[in-house]
Amino acid sequence: MDTFGLWISFYTMLRKDIVRMFRIWVQTFLPSVVTSCLYFLIFGTVLGSRIGEMQGVDYMLFVVPGLVMLAIVTNAYSNTSFTFFQSKFFFRGIDEILVSPTPPWLLIAGFISGGVVRGILVGTIVLLISAFFTSLHLAIHSVFIIFGFAVLTALVFSLAGLVNGVYAKSIDGINLVPTFVLTPLVYLGGVFYSIHSLPVWAQGFTYINPIFYLINGFRYGFLGIADIPIWISLAVLGGMIAALIAINWYLIRTGLGLKQ
Amino acid sequence: MSAPALKITGLKKTYRNGVVALKGVSLEVSEGDFFALLGPNGAGKTSIIGITTGLVNKTSGSISVFGHDIDAETELAKMQIGLVGQEVNFNPFEKTLNIVVNQAGYYGIPRSVAIPRAEKLLTELGLGEKMGENAMTLSGGMKRRLMIARALVNEPRFLILDEPTAGVDVELRRGMWDYLTSLSKKGLTILLTTHYLEEAEQLCKHVAIINKGEIVASGTMEEVIAKHHSGSGAKDPSTGLGAGGYRGGKLEEVFLKLTSEK
Known part of the structure; x- marks a missing residue:
């Protein structure tokens, strides 16, 4: 296929996924809206008023970047893992792409782009909700850094979700990772606190949590404060993207978990 | 002379569970042909189709579609193919x-x-x-x-149909065959697997019969029937039944002779 044909194939995959996510918006968008409202209400308004400030910033403003990141991470991951698993397992719709001249790298790009779009859309919705809870006093240090970290984070977790979708042999395989791996990592990655408020031994554990680096960079974009230099966060993100692209390329190219 | 629509050479496939599906299959389908690939369940028909269309990884051997190797020129080969799979997908x-x-x-x-x-x-x-x-x-x-x-x-220039009429009623089946015949007459190359042998006998120009991963007969429909039909399946004029009281066409007799357990 020429470049135009490749673009059409990519557009077809992305369009199909966007149509699907809007068709089932109650499953794709609403849950994050409801849970983020609850987080803002409980951690921001109820508990936040007692906590006061974190790193010199109002607690409600401190948790906003983490909660937006939580929405991006979970939505990007689950979108890619579920759509791929569904098309592989339930009705073998993946065969439609496998028999076509769409190359493996474009198949990866098509699936992860849906996850990135959903992650960014839901993250934007949660950000708009946060504006309501912060009475529009949302701090923005750098729009460029906020958007950059949002897109890169959505990309990382879309790629990770695709690995999960390729490997999963049952619907349990799709649900286990978000519940028992992703959620704890996000909660322990500094959504609700600064690592400087932890004892030294616990800080050590936080440094091996990749999500800490994403939240750190994203929070810097909003508040201009960070636990560690932002370039370290970018380096960790870049490394994760490179590693996950390589894993996905290998899996799709060889057909592991996909072809007999 | 143009390249064949499908050329398979020494194709082998062993699945991860150890099942040997193909034991060195070689096959050629000419451009414009209406080709029947027949065999009992588990003979290797769907493995051949799966490997040709990129749904199954081969163990060894080579396949080209209109001269395009499926490994070296994957995209060009796939551009030529249309697939109607066995399962609704x-x-x-x-x-x-x-x-x-x-x-x-x-x-x-x-x-x-x-x-x-x-x-x-x-x-x-x-x-x-x-x-x-x-x-x-x-x-x-x-x-x-x-x-x-x-x-x-x-x-596509090459249409692959893997049991397209399984579970379809007689009227619809005939309609589908009429449609496919009209496509064949327009020059489309068709590879068909089916368990409706009388229809394959009427529709297809060439046939290959596969059993336990090996091609046991191939050629024009007339050649294969003439070579392997012993006459023992000749019908009794009074009852219309073949040998053993069985009612079937010549291809069906040949098929049973070549694929039944000895």
């Missing part, structure tokens, strides 16, 4: 028209071209009134016809 929550249009998209065909082409195909296959409905509302026969429309939307 589309999203039942999608609209019928979208399923066909999206398939065109995966071949790089823009929607402005794909939509009218899909509408024409669906109408020709009797699904014109179902274009806006979810695929789950279609009957079994309609789903099969939808799969044919989907396989034709990229205007």
